[in-house]
Amino acid sequence: MERTPKIVIEHLNFTYDDGTESLLDVSSTIYANEITVIFGPAGGGKSTLLRVINRLNDLAAGKSMTGRVLLDGQDIYAKEVDVTALRRKVGIVFAQPQPLPLSLRANIEYGPRLAGVRDKQKLDQLVEQSLTQAALWDEVKDRLNDSGYALSGGQQQRLCLARVLALEPEVILMDEPMSGLDPLSTAKIEDSMQQLKQLYTIVIAPHNIQQAARVADNAAFFLQGRLIEEGTGKQLFTKPKDKRTEDYIMGRFG
């Protein structure tokens, strides 16, 4: 199958305003309709990279950034780019689920409404579809008007995934989205990801390496802000070329 580049990262450096160099000369390509896994030990820069890709670090602590990030060939940091439109195209799910202080339904409708969707039927359909994709529909379909906080931690995490799916984005970034999930829901979401990648490009920073190995079409290993090695999931997790990648994988696999 022909692979289409979706996101191209060129010589990216990112330093927080306290001087922490979180990304050092990172160059990589993320392909459409694949699941790309970025993994590595804590503090490796995974979250930073995801936040740079949808420009969430714009307002925050970013001191300096050099290099380019291209989405479909367009520099996302170019002046003419509308940040809100970009964030709708590139959705992100955070490690810590954060429902908005609204009802379940309103949490999901929030993004589409901001994007101008007013049609009640369309919104209802989005709510059901995205909750189903996030493996949450059956658990909450009778209590959509309850507060988003009335859910368990794992359910909140799936709510946040559903909220992003309702945006109908092109790219979904997931930062440890399953850290609070039981094995059953994890399996459900992994299943659903295999379907979703037909429609979307998925970048995921899983919280454990077994999961990384299970879902990866493509994988990249980050260590202290540097991209050490990348390749297909199969190659990277069975025959890593770099000693450091191998050590990390072996260390975890026991």
Next chain:
Amino acid sequence: MNASITEHKRTSLAEFAAERLIRGSGIMAIVFVFLIFAFLLREGLPAFTEVPLDNLFSARWYPIEEYYGILPLIFGSLVVTIGAAIIAMPIGLLTAIFIAEIAPRWLREILKPLIEVVAGIPSVVLGFFGVVILSSLVRETLNLPTGLTAFTGSVILAYMALPTIVSVAEDALDAVPRSYRDAALALGATKWQTIWMVTVKAGKSGILTAMMLGIGRAIGETMAVLMVTGNAARVALEPGALFMPVRTMTATIAAEMGEVAQGSAHFHVLFAIGIVLFVITFLVNLVASFAIFRQSKRSARLLS
């Protein structure tokens, strides 16, 4: 084993003493409030028998000729306070939003202590400023016969309420976790949409408290109001009332208490005004805490 048991005994003695001390001070505070209220009642209640009620609740305040109508004073207080609230609440909220959400860090570091300083300006100084500068400004720009009006009082009171509103509301906004903002931004909200629909919403009960504290300060204020409102006791239920001189309850008490004969009807009426003021303040606080209580229950439902 033995040692540790006696040691425990000693700390629990200290704990006992501390608890008694704290409980004692608490009870004392409550007792004082009741004593003050009892005193107020003792001096004020006779007014209701000495002065016929239709005189007391008339529209004419002219104690020298034994007209003791307190309606104009209540009216004056209401106009000035509501005017102050209308001015101070939106400005206070917007300023808090500016400091908490928009201003760059260095500017915030300057503005926050500056607001504390403003809060410390004595009200006589503000009153002086009001008489000398603000009142002539009001008179000239609005082309009025006098600049000492209810509106001038509202502006000064709003200015006094602002520091409280701004700093408490700013704290409330600041306490909203960053992840709320990230969540909204990531769903394609603009900075303003995030502020209005998420940050302000999440900080709602703190913001409400800020408003109540600010207005609470305005209701009880005496000195500045006495100086700038023109002290004309009358009920003017007409559109221009805001731009005419008025007299508030607090100003009346402050101005007349010094020269009245103790035990006279006038003296008792002044205390009766105190009772009215007390009741109004009490009701406002009751409504406010009820609103905040309901608010917090709702947000607890939403946030837990």
